[in-house]
Amino acid sequence: MFREPLKLQLRILQITMALFALVLLSLTWKLWTPQTLFPQVPLFSRVSELPPAVDWLSFAIMVLTLISLFVLSVASLLKKKPEDESAPRFQMLCGCLFLLSFLLEVVFDQHRLQPWAYQFALGLLILTVLKPPRAIPLFRLFVLSIYFYSALSKCDASFVQTLGRQLAEGLFSAVGISTTYWSPQTLSWIAASFPIGEFLIAFGLFFRRTRQVALWAAVGMHLTLMLAIGPLGLNHYKGVLIWNVYFIFQDLILFHTWFQNQTSVEPVGRQAEEQLSPPTYSGLERAVQTLIWIALLAPLLEPTGYFDHWPSWGLYASHHDRVVLLIDEEAKWDLPPDLQPFVDSPRPLSRWCRVRVERWSLADLGAPLYPQARFQLGVAIAVGKAVEQDSPGDASQPRIRLLYESAADRWSGERKIREYNGLSQIEALSQEFLLNATPRPFPMK
Known part of the structure; x- marks a missing residue:
């Protein structure tokens, strides 16, 4: 079956992202509700005066919008005419509502600014509001920024001396190799290789000639990380493992040559007309693109203390206060x-x-x-x-x-x-x- 490749990528990405978001929300549902198991710290002090029912409402909106996007994306994928989209305006509304409800949840409790939720909120906004020729390149750039900033956050002594060594120990422990008698210097050199690998993956995925090699390197990196933090290694919580599985699917959908080799079903005349006509943007599309570019550049402020660690993709970095x-x-x-x-x-x-x-x-x-x-x-x-x-x-x-x-x-x-x-x-x-x-x-x- 021949489909327009960018539209096919977009639909499969929406299905994958909505499905994994629902799984992670179900695992951490207590975090998103007005619980009394763990202290909640609002983003602003006056928020404490609002009723807890707002938490339930925003959480319900997040779940319902994800279910709607999953169902509509599957329905679009199964249609006989690949150019038809199921309720595109409603999907756009779902993407915007998911972001707004997520932000409202964070306002009530900063703990909810989990990196996977932040990524899904911005990613679904890109996929539902922008058209495929604009959404897919911007989504790729968004993913590359995660790898780049994650590597950048590990380029310091604290990572090499602490969390980097722990990851190295967890990795070798998972494959049955003891590091008990290894010197700290050896573990530090291994830890220093982790951000180098992430940098190479980010730059390799950016260029078409090196994209496939970098893609499989990224898949290998996520599998390696799953070994290090999985039950055989450091035994971290299962949500991190699920997020790494999502990254593997996401990278394959975004960067694998299979999608680039698909033939478009668009008529030749229509393709030529779209190439010659200047691009037009609605007000919402301009707003979304501006927001995403702010999210792409804001992590540069993290060293100054004016942007938080996790939204800056400081993943497994330890230099923060x-x-x-x-x-x-x-x-x-x-x-x-x-x-x-x-x-x-x-x-x-x-x-x-x-x-x-x-x-x-x-x-x-x-x-x-x-x-x-x-x-x-x-x-x-x-x-x-x-x-x-x-x-x-x-x-x-x-x-x-x-x-x-x-x-x-x-x-x-x-x-x-x-x-x-x-x-x-x-x-x-x-x-x-x-x-x-x-x-x-x-x-x-």
Whole structure:
């Protein structure tokens, strides 16, 4: 069956993206609802006054729009006339509504700015609003930017010294090779090769002559990463594995020669007419293209602190600022029993226990912790209020402590650490951030 290749790519991409988005939403549904399992930190402080029903409404819109896009895309693919599209205006509306409802969810809780959801929201907007000759090239550029910025975020000492080594250890452990007696320098050199590979893939996919080699290199990279973080390796949460599977399908649809070798069903006269006539853009198409270009360039601001780490595609990078939450050993027993397993034992000659909020997030919400220090500070404030609410104790003996670690130096990996004792000092730190760092009311039971 001969189909217009760009339109075929667009339809299959929509089906794939809607399907994987539904799967990931189902795995992390607690994150998107007004839950009380984990603190929620709105993007703006006044949002806390709005009713939780808005969360349910926006989540329902996200699910319904994805189902609609999946059904309509399948229906378009099965039509006898390949040029016919099922309810194109309704698909456009679904793409816009999914983005708007996703943004509303993020406004209520910054934790929901998961990188896969951010990618799907922008990707579906491209595929539903723009016509195939404009949508596919822009979508390709969007994917290349993810590889490029992901590689760029790993070009620092902190990745080579920490997460890069962990990925290398997880990879070799998955294939049955022990790294116990390997030197740190050897693991560091292996870790340094990861961003180099991503850079080569990004540039290779950009040029037509090297595209197929880079495509299979990208597939191999995702399979390798799945080994490293899968059950045989670091055993990370399943959502990351599913997202990597999506990337494999996405890259094959976007860059494989099979789609370029398809013959267009458009009449020759119509093709010539479209090539000679100047391109016309509607107001919505111009707005979408402008938004996507902003998303493509905004990650350049990440080193300045004016754009967040995950929307900048800082995936498995560790140079961002962060906080470490500590509580008094006696205060540990005032926490709910469900939270106590995520509190470490104190170090020798110390009474302070570290609260592993990243493990708490994975266990209760099925989603990794949002990496910004602003959000992590909000989580620490919510825990601190719960700890000091019933037993405020002596002001000279605070029951909660926070270590604020600045972004790591690119060349040395060193951080500047500031210490804050007691809830009053920790809450005062929230004034240093441009966006909100105060949590919604959190009744920790």
